[in-house]
Amino acid sequence: MRLHRLAASAYFAVALGSVGLSLVIGSATPAWLVTMWYPPGEAVEGVPLLPVLGGLLLLGLVNAWMFWEVLRRPAPAGMxxxxxxxxxxxxxxxxxxxxxxxxxxxxxxxxxxxxxxxxxxxxxxxxxxxxxxxxxxxxxxxxxxxxxxxxxxxxxxxxxxxxxxxxxxxxxxxxxxxxxxxxxxxxxxxxxxxxxxxxxxxxxxxxxxxxxxxxxxxxxxxxxxxxxxxxxxxxxxxxxxxxxxxxxxxxxxxxxxxxxxxxxxxxxxxxxxxxxxxGPEYAPRLTYTWRGEQGLDCRLSWAPPRVADIPVHERERAYLCSVSKSDREVSDQELIGKGKAACARFAGGQPVRARPALLALLCPEVIGRRHPELLLSSAQVERQRAEERSRVREQLRREAREEDARCRDPWPALRTRFQATASYYDWDGRPYGIHDAEADTSRDAERIWDAYSTESLAVSGQLALVFTPAQDWATCVTAKALRSAPPPLRRRGWDKVVEADIVSGSGRLVMQTLSASRVRFPDLARGGPGRYRLRLYTRQGVDLILVYPARR
Structure with missing residues (x-):
């Protein structure tokens, strides 16, 4: 038997045997592997077995004929x-x-x-x-x-x-x-x-x-x-x-x-x-779309595009891309017809199920009467949002300046050019801090949080955190930098007085910005690099911080 006959017969016999095996085990996988030459994956799930095996048997016969033709030897040379x-x-x-x-x-x-x-x-x-x-x-x-x-x-x-x-x-x-x-x-x-x-x-x-x-x-x-x-x-x-x-x-x-x-x-x-x-004319299609080409004509988006961003000749396509469903076989003309009918009902004041942002792609003049914001371009919307954010920031600064103006120095007799007062509102339950300006204080912060202290003042290395009590008003914080230890202040009138040492390797101790008005505190390290004593006086709504070089 010649090679082409042997190969074709052997292949068809194997294909026929794989179909029989698939019938016995109730799975089309063996026949699929022999005839299609790749694993079926999820292709055969939910499909009746007999029609699939019939098609695979026919495919096996066609492949056997193909091997017959491909492996045939050339005829004797005529020239x-x-x-x-x-x-x-x-x-x-x-x-x-x-x-x-x-x-x-x-x-x-x-x-x-x-x-x-x-x-x-x-x-x-x-x-x-x-x-x-x-x-x-x-x-x-x-x-x-x-x-x-x-x-x-x-x-x-x-x-x-x-x-x-x-x-x-x-x-x-x-x-x-x-x-x-x-x-x-x-x-x-x-x-x-x-x-x-x-x-x-x-x-x-x-x-x-x-x-x-x-x-x-x-x-x-x-x-x-x-x-x-x-x-x-x-x-x-x-x-x-x-x-x-x-x-x-x-x-x-x-x-x-x-x-x-x-x-x-x-x-x-x-x-x-x-x-x-x-196909018949009951399912007409526009010239720029065709079955299975949604990936080429449509860009996936969670929200419909804004009508002002789309050229007039592209708006119908944008509408189709937004409403088409891959699991439903609906013609483009039918979808556009339903959309325009919804526009007519919307103009008459009747309820519609379609979103106005989608209908604006088909009838912007109708939707714009009741929803003029939908006719704005993305640039205009972003400009409005930026203006709103700027207005909110300015409002916060104004309120912060008013809060700062209500704050007073709790120890006016102890005057120094290196002091500042600002209001601090504990919006998110976090403390404010004093730290060395040029040091990496990430490990110091981890040690403080791992210690889980309930004290008002927590210090580790080159970082100090001040915890304010939970309240619905701002805390007035005054920080003063001194060259030497201050005279003792009477504890009467203060809820708590605590002290701790903080180190400054660079010679610059800074207070974080507290108020939205951006009040800047001075350098609290008056004596250059070294160890400093930090004393905290606190009562409801008032914190007083004194920073001075520690005794040797």
């Missing part, structure tokens, strides 16, 4: 083959092998390998074929290079901004390159027919490559199951068979072949498939 024909045969078989072997390489690498195999084959094909004029072959080459050029552009722009793929220029390039690929395939088949060395079966298989594309679209239009669509896409093996037959028959002698006559049944089936794919 000596030139060097160009020999290299063309090698490249065509290399394309078949590359398309058959599953690849897990990066997209850019796969694109480079595919182009390295196909572009030279296309150039050699235009050199080898006979019976076609020079201009015909030049046009064939130009049309054939359009699709590889777009593939390179897509691979290079893979990491670019997604906005590139929704521009009108990109969509036009998709249509142009698709049309160029169609024209190129037609011209190749015409060149093969004029050359005469390729059989009518090879030409019919080439024509069938168009039918396979229509088959996928037909299945997509008639079913909503990703499983059936995947099986239909896997049956697209006519292109592989056409490549193999084209390579195998290269050694035949060119001659004037009979005109290619496509059977009437094939023409009728193709016309019916085309009509079914186009």
């Amino acid at each position: 000596p083959m030139g060097r160009a024909a020999v290299w063309l045969r090698v490249l065509l078989y290399a394309n078949v092998v590359w398309l058959l072997i599953p690849s897990y390489l990066p997209d850019l690498v796969e694109t480079v390998i595919s182009l390295a195999l196909w572009v030279p084959a296309l150039v050699l094909l235009t050199v080898v074929v006979t019976g076609s004029g020079r201009f015909f072959r030049l046009a064939l080459l130009l049309f054939g290079l359009a699709e590889p050029a777009r593939a390179v552009m897509d691979a290079l722009a893979d990491d670019a901004q997604p906005l590139i793929f929704v521009t009108p220029a990109y969509r036009v390039s998709i249509m142009v390159t698709g049309l160029a690929a169609f024209v190129m395939m037609v011209m190749v088949l015409l060149a093969q027919r004029r050359d005469g060395r390729w059989s009518r079966g090879t030409l019919l298989v080439g024509v069938g490559t168009f039918a396979s594309a229509f088959l996928v679209e037909l299945v997509d239009a008639l079913t909503k199951s990703g499983t059936i669509e995947s099986i239909a896409e896997a049956m697209d093996v006519l292109y592989l068979v056409w490549l193999a037959r084209t390579a195998r028959e290269l050694n035949r002698e060119p001659q004037r072949a009979a005109p290619l006559r496509v059977p009437t049944a094939v023409t009728a089936v193709g016309a019916v498939a085309l009509l079914m794919v186009v």
